Amino acid sequence: MSISAPEQPALLTVKGLSAYYGESRALYGVGFAVGKGTIHSIVGANGAGKSTLLRAIVGMMNRGRAAHTAGSIEFKGRRIDALPTEEIVGLGVTMVPEGRRLFASMSVEENLVCGAFLPRCRGTLGETLEDVYSLFPRLADRRQQPVSQMSGGEQQMVAIGRALMSSPELILLDELSLGLAPIVVDQIYERIAAINARGVTCIVIEQDTERAMRVAGAVSVLLEGRVVLEGDPDELGRDRVSAAYFGIDSEGQGG
């Protein structure tokens, strides 16, 4: 499997990553590298292993017999694949989980403040909070509102804001568009671009290949737990990517 060599050392390097839920295998030796400051898209059909890949990066697949991984994950040159989630988050990696998963009993602001639990984030809590509100002004007007009463798009904004509260260098975004109207999805991705412009590296997962290719500087196509195609989205072109997505064997790579 070829890993495109970035000029500067990658922020995140995944090598030969396999993941298992009990006996059943979800990833087969996945490898890719994400350059600092970039947006890297991972596309693939439902069940391809996209969420599993992100969960593995943030240590959520280290669950003994229930789920485990093999292979290596390096963040800033340091192995993180055996660390517990809270330590990985402490190093500057976080995830916006699929389905948002907000703290349902809490208000918008409480959800956000929860994101700044790490001791290193508490001192600058006020500033980070204002940063998030300036990024998502809709949330500023709804600080005290219970998240359960908000629209899907607003909830997604809270989920992204909550992740930003830990001042991450790398943020993993799992299917932000899930259940949202296209116009809302556009707004959210416009914000992701703004977040990336501030220097936060992003890994974006989408089933919608086209959107994923538009926002990203690099794309990896995942098919049944394997990376079957990767590269610059403009160079690859839409046809090759969708062929790989559906597993139509027009490409030599992987498979």
Add this chain to the structure above:
Amino acid sequence: MNEDLYWTLVDIANGLLSGVMLGGYYAIIAIGLALTFGVMRMVNLAHGDMLVLAAYLAVLVLQFVPISPFITLALVIPVMFGVGYALQRFLLNAISVQSMERKGMSAGFGLMSPILVTFGLSIVIAHALLGGFASDARIIRNALSYSAVRLTEDLNLSTLRLIFFVIAVAILVALHLFLRRTHAGRAIRASADDAEIAPLMGIATPKINALASGIAIAIAGVAGVMVGMSRTFQPFDGPVFLLVAFGVVIVGGLGSIVGSLVGGVLLGITQVLAGTYFGPSAQLVAGYILILFVLAVRPQGLFARRR
């Protein structure tokens, strides 16, 4: 005013007053159970034994230093916090649903294990207390046992119950503020809402669970000293208090602080009024009827939190 009507009103007023006071005391007995269930989804069957343990701890302290029983709380609270913290950190975390799945056991096993283990713990505590203190009924003697606060000529309040009520409300308010205003408190609520996602906030859930359990058992300790000051107790009395706690939690709804207070007050008023009109033996029966009624019409409890 008509004499009969006057006395009826006095009875009701006395019943309501002491019912409310009793409710604060019940809430304190129950809140720990509600907290552990809310956060860890674990039912601690040794909850009542923790109360009894704390009462004996106060007895032990008072054997050596003749101080006010209230001052024993300065020792009882930190010791019981430590007991609760260690219990969760070193025993119950290891048999949680997540830990069981790690070991390849089914989730059902993970739900069952804490029930069995805390049941065993309950028996162990009771026998240890029996060994240490024998089976004689004890009471924590105090100067206020027979003192009352006079509101009007015919309206009285037990001073002890009033103090307990004030302490109960103070603890509930402090707990509420802790859970809402501090990072650790919000982390406890975050774990209760979504234990899988909480670590993404940098929250080490095993430690947070241990903290929640420490707080729960520390409050149970306060309840134990109160219990010991208001009635006699023996090593095997734990299940009696566990039952009270279950009743309050069923009426008020699991995992809600306001619910615990309201549940306690409703149970208290029901019992006192039933006692006034139908005699002492009606007290317990009335309590159970209330519990059954709530289970029938609103099984999630009156103040259940949305999940």
